[in-house]
Amino acid sequence: VHAQNPLAPFLQKIHRRSLLTGEEKEAILGLPVRIEQVSAHTDFVRLGSSLDHSCLIVHGLAGRFGQGPDGNRQITALHLPGDMADLHSLLSPLATSAMQALTTTTIVRIPHVALREIVVRYPAIAECFWRECVIDAAVLSEWVINICRRNAGVRLAHLYCETAYRYRLGSMAEQFAFELPVTQHQLADMLGLTAVHVNRTMRALVARGLVHVTRGTVEIPSWRRLVDFADFDPAYLHFEVAPRVAMGVVMNGAGRVQL
Amino acid sequence: VHAQNPLAPFLQKIHRRSLLTGEEKEAILGLPVRIEQVSAHTDFVRLGSSLDHSCLIVHGLAGRFGQGPDGNRQITALHLPGDMADLHSLLSPLATSAMQALTTTTIVRIPHVALREIVVRYPAIAECFWRECVIDAAVLSEWVINICRRNAGVRLAHLYCETAYRYRLGSMAEQFAFELPVTQHQLADMLGLTAVHVNRTMRALVARGLVHVTRGTVEIPSWRRLVDFADFDPAYLHFEVAPRVAMGVVMNGAGRVQL
């Protein structure tokens, strides 16, 4: 409820998918936090470590990293402000992939103990968290398709679409700009390409007039044309889901808004 | 508890990760089921449909399919008998990817209503289901790395490793064989390759003596050599997790085995 509460963007994001009561919102906003600054290119979750907390991105950008055979890295998920980056660690504390800040990033660490508490006390929150994990998996699934079945140009365009859509929470104008201050090398790690080829691909997109990139900001002259080119269908991001309650109704009994 | 209960393999699988009480096991085995035969290459979950049930693979093989731009398909997950293929639909009923039988497969459909009931009644089961979703996501994450960052040979070998490991529930001998009756075209859809190149790659693996493939059965002369070649580390499959209870302890109060 405090505007500058670091948990507020997170609450806003999950609330559009799973309707919560005022009490439940308070519970989330009241979660104990440990704020932390992470500079670019440094891990804040190490591979193989056992976690007793989950991380929420407050400001900046973070990526989930996996390791290939000869040390080459692959980003499997991009996390924007408001994302609980490793909520899943609550259920499976062994970190099977690392988390790294892509830019200077401020994160918040939330102890599993506290999360467990509100999850037990408010089943609707448990459901909501569970749903977030499921949707993260759906996004990851699309990530696979993007990387495997599209060529470099479409791939990059699709990434732009996804990121823009998530930043703007689904309310798209026909023409706008957004910040994506990542290096081409980091883009390459996301797209399964090399930095050199990302460069060429990017310039090709610019030459086609699909985007206009300058210093970490991406301008989109025509959202419709980009979507068309990128084969982008936002359904998998699950933004359009009408807020509804699956288990909360039963679990909490009455006092809950329906559908 | 009935040996031929179609839910028994599923219970066995999840029980090695999340310890359950006798009562909870009974609750799972008592779930209402609708058995169904699905012949190869036919969808049993259509893209874009809204689901009121989840599907459990009893016998055969199923894949989760995504669609690329020009209709080319990509398999994002392979489901073996005992897998609850779309447990996630309980939280997010809109099917964002299709499910298809790869061979003649018998599945069981379990109404969401019934799942919701036991999830509400037994929080430990909710936790357990949630964990399954999280682990599915971890497997998917490794799938990304496998496809993006490894060449065709290593890719195929890694798929063999993963499948073998899951079939045998992690207890590997040095030398064994297992069934994988899928066509090379289906393998291609899993690996992000073409059927032609899968063929060549497979023959290269055979020539190297890493595997021996005949008519849908894969023989592995040396598990260690294959693992080495495939860059396979089973940690992401979360088989070795000691059974422990995160929220069940609190949620159910006493009467629960710890750690």
Added chain:
DNA sequence: CGATGGCTTGAGAGGCTTCAATGCCGGTGG
């Protein structure tokens, strides 16, 4: 002002695809 990190561009190589044709096998119907 040198050093560093990121961006840009070129040339050559390689892995994978595409297109095409052949062979094998099991099923089906005359």
Added chain:
DNA sequence: CCACCGGCATTGAAGCCTCTCAAGCCATCG
């Protein structure tokens, strides 16, 4: 009983997309 057919496996040749290696440029920063 056999010819036919369709799905699958196999192999070849050519081409393309992307990688690798290499060099030069620009901005920022100590």
